[in-house]
Amino acid sequence: MDYLPDNNSRYKDVAYWDERYTTEQCYDWLGGFSKFQHILEKFVKKEDSILILGCGNSSMSGDMYSAGYHTIANIDYSSVCIRTMSARYSHCPGMTWHQMDVRQLSFPDSSFDVILEKATLDAIMVNEKTPWEVSPQTACSIHQALTEISRCLKPGGRFVSVTFAQPFFRKRLYACTEYKWSIKHQSYGEGFEYFVYVMTKGEKLSPEDAALEKKLLKGTESPPTRITTITNDDKEDFLSNIDL
Numbered sequence: 001m002d003y004l005p006d007n008n009s010r011y012k013d014v015a016y017w018d019e020r021y022t023t024e025q026c027y028d029w030l031g032g033f034s035k036f037q038h039i040l041e042k043f044v045k046k047e048d049s050i051l052i053l054g055c056g057n058s059s060m061s062g063d064m065y066s067a068g069y070h071t072i073a074n075i076d077y078s079s080v081c082i083r084t085m086s087a088r089y090s091h092c093p094g095m096t097w098h099q100m101d102v103r104q105l106s107f108p109d110s111s112f113d114v115i116l117e118k119a120t121l122d123a124i125m126v127n128e129k130t131p132w133e134v135s136p137q138t139a140c141s142i143h144q145a146l147t148e149i150s151r152c153l154k155p156g157g158r159f160v161s162v163t164f165a166q167p168f169f170r171k172r173l174y175a176c177t178e179y180k181w182s183i184k185h186q187s188y189g190e191g192f193e194y195f196v197y198v199m200t201k202g203e204k205l206s207p208e209d210a211a212l213e214k215k216l217l218k219g220t221e222s223p224p225t226r227i228t229t230i231t232n233d234d235k236e237d238f239l240s241n242i243d244l
Contacts, residue, residue: 014077014078017076017077017080018080021057021078021080021084022080024057025057026058026059027056028058028059029122030162030163030164030194031188031189032063033067034063035188035194036162036188036194037067038188039186039188039196040116040196043114043158044069044116044158044160045113048069048071048113048114049071049111049112050071050072050073050116051072051074051075051111051115051152052072052074052116053075053115053145053149054102054117054123055075055076055097056078056081057081057085058118060118061074062088062089065089070092070094071094072096073096073098074096074097075097075098075099075100075102075105076099077100077101077102078099079099082097085097102120102149103145103148104144104148105149105151109151110152110154110155110157111152112152112153112157113157113158114157114159114160115157116162117162119163121145122163124138124145125138125142146174146179149179150178150179150181153201155201155202156200157200157201158198158200159181159197160196160197160198161174161196161197161198161199162194163194164194164195165195170185170197171185172216174197175205175212175216176213177210180202181200181203181205182199182206183205183209184199184200185197185198186198
């Protein structure tokens, strides 16, 4: 099967993923766990309860389990994916698998110490061609997801978001008082750069991020004078088609 769809909008189609996961064994967006493990270890403890959003068929959950993180819940909206991954890691006690939409999590409030996503939110924005004109539908989907993530985090919990999106664009989505978290970020990669954002529940936005939120609410945020072009080695092309 050729896994690259004819149209990037298919990345939002669960039928596409069901078909893909029927034959594809493993694919890691934005590199494997080892690429950003040194960053994750600063914010995630081995005893933390962890939720991975849009797990796909990535080896990340298994690699984290091998590294000592033994309480991991995984969700994906593809039933084929969940069935396959559940069987693959049936030998890992403490690892659970659930078919679920990130915009409507069925977990109780304050369920997790850490919620982690890698390129899942990027995929939600696959139809967006410019960071300045996000469609109302996409903006609503992202807000629903972030609201659910905040709800399911314990006080002091961390939402870790791994993405190709630069801070100028991605912090525009995360800098929101309603989510009740602070924002930090680091990057990784050689020759190309990916970003790890860490939002801590219960901490206030920094003065800089609070000012950004105010500008966005007023509609006065100005485009940057220069944005660095990132070379992307990912075999999938949708990541290079959007700047969010």
